[in-house]
Amino acid sequence: MKAVLFANTDWYLYNFRRALAMSLQRAGYEVLLISPPGPYGDKLRALGLRWEPVPMQRRSLNPLRELALLWHLVRLLRRERPMLVHGFTIKCAVYGSLAARLAGVPARVNAVAGMGYVFISPDLKARLLRPVVRGLMRLALGGEDARLILQNADDVALFEQAGLVDQAHIRLIRGSGVNCAQFASQAHTKPPGDGRMRVLLASRLLWDKGLDEFIAAIRQLRLQGCTIHALLAGTPDPGNPAAVPEATIRGWVDEKLVTWLGHVDDMASLLGSVDVVVLPSYREGLPRTLVEAAACGLPLITTDVPGCREVVSDGVDGLLVPVQNSKALAHAIRRLRDDPALARRLGDAARIKARSQFDERIVIQHTLEVYAELCDPATAPVESSL
Structure with a gap:
């Protein structure tokens, strides 16, 4: 079974999610990590993990560039044919989920750690983007084949009140885990x-x-x-x-x-x-x-x-x-x-x-349980050493 983990920096994958990726490998998953290029990609590869860069610019609002990124992700997912795509942060969650839907990926998991600049900044740019991002999130994150992981109870309440995701599909997992x-x-x-x-x-x-x-x-x-x-x-x-x-x-x-x-x-x-x-x-x-x-x-x-x-x-x-x-x-x-x-x-x-x-063992175990909800329980492995 293959899982794709998608983040907005290779630094994030290395510092916050490498333990998850390595646990998935030990549990029998084939894992692909994707992010914009950076120096931590080689560090991930040195750990025996597969990592690929994607042409993503975090601050870009250029429609042509964003459509090119989405199409790149669709082609990548069609080539890789994963069972599941797991996106981290709002932009990766939205783009990863849209691409997964277009590529026919069976399951989508998204982890949003906080509401980010668009939702907490009083800047005019952020306030103008807010309704656009809300609409994209409703489109990308919903569905029976998707789960949204949030890190605190306040964000759970906020997403429920905003009607961004079906309450039954939200899971609370506190943090990314620490050794x-x-x-x-x-x-x-x-x-x-x-x-x-x-x-x-x-x-x-x-x-x-x-x-x-x-x-x-x-x-x-x-x-x-x-x-x-x-x-x-x-x-x-x-x-x-x-x-x-x-x-x-x-x-x-x-x-x-x-x-x-x-x-x-x-x-x-x-x-x-x-x-x-x-x-x-x-x-x-x-x-x-x-x-x-x-x-x-x-x-x-x-x-x-x-x-x-x-x-x-x-x-x-x-x-x-x-x-x-x-x-x-x-x-x-x-x-x-x-x-x-x-x-x-x-x-x-x-x-x-x-x-x-x-502790990271608790967080990883809960994450694997979310994966098992969406994948066939008979084929979704759970790491017994956690």
């Missing part, structure tokens, strides 16, 4: 330093990840005489209209507000070297960074918004602050600095929650 044992092994490896609490924000460097509020909170703490070491990991995402300009980030560095680490491959080691992880995002599917940090036993500070509150229960395994509120964020950071016992308690509880709810 909790790998991250737990790096806990408490903080190197010797100057005694300042090390606070990390790790994400794509987008305004809607709360970067403006994070920097404002650091400024407020400095004015209060509260010295911390703020770290920023990640790079601007040129394919996203909400990307923070690199010049702005370098300005923060010159102002000595943050240490910018750029792209970090070894997140487990980085998380083992810090004291607190923050993510003041405006909305998420289910943020992997928070789950990875939780697996390390770190206290978390994030916003009380969809996705983030799936990972953190305020005062239980982290702290929640109002969205776009730098003052509350600064207060939460200072609270953990001034109360190490609270920070340890929250971190311990976060580790337990990560292992019991967000």
Whole structure:
């Protein structure tokens, strides 16, 4: 049985879905990964996975280019004849599903991690695109032979209220899964330093990840005489209209507000070297960074918004602050600095929650169960080692 996994970057496939792809192979599936070209394609191939580039431009609105992409996908699927196509993110879900329908693919699974730029940005461009994208989603994602995987209960309610997909075809699977044992092994490896609490924000460097509020909170703490070491990991995402300009980030560095680490491959080691992880995002599917940090036993500070509150229960395994509120964020950071016992308690509880709810074995098993719903149960293998 063959499955095609389609994402908008090869980086996403490598970092978030390679465990799923390898589990599918072990379960007896033939797996093809497709995405726009990039350096992680060769890394996927080095793992023994089959990967092919497709001519997709994430920000393109050119009708001819988009039709060419759709036709490319249709021809690819007709050639490969998979049993199932699994698309990740809204654009891949829509295009992959439309192509699958045209190519006669028997089953379609789509995973939408958050509502994305079109649904959360107040920009005029995003608001104009919204009804178009809604219409395409209704056309592409529906049908008895399709399932939609969402990562948090808020998005489930939103899709149901909007009538985008039949409620009976929505499945809630929290996150893309994290190897909790790998991250737990790096806990408490903080190197010797100057005694300042090390606070990390790790994400794509987008305004809607709360970067403006994070920097404002650091400024407020400095004015209060509260010295911390703020770290920023990640790079601007040129394919996203909400990307923070690199010049702005370098300005923060010159102002000595943050240490910018750029792209970090070894997140487990980085998380083992810090004291607190923050993510003041405006909305998420289910943020992997928070789950990875939780697996390390770190206290978390994030916003009380969809996705983030799936990972953190305020005062239980982290702290929640109002969205776009730098003052509350600064207060939460200072609270953990001034109360190490609270920070340890929250971190311990976060580790337990990560292992019991967000481990990759749980997520992969639930995903395989969705595949089995759509494929012949007699021929749809389930990996017994999970």
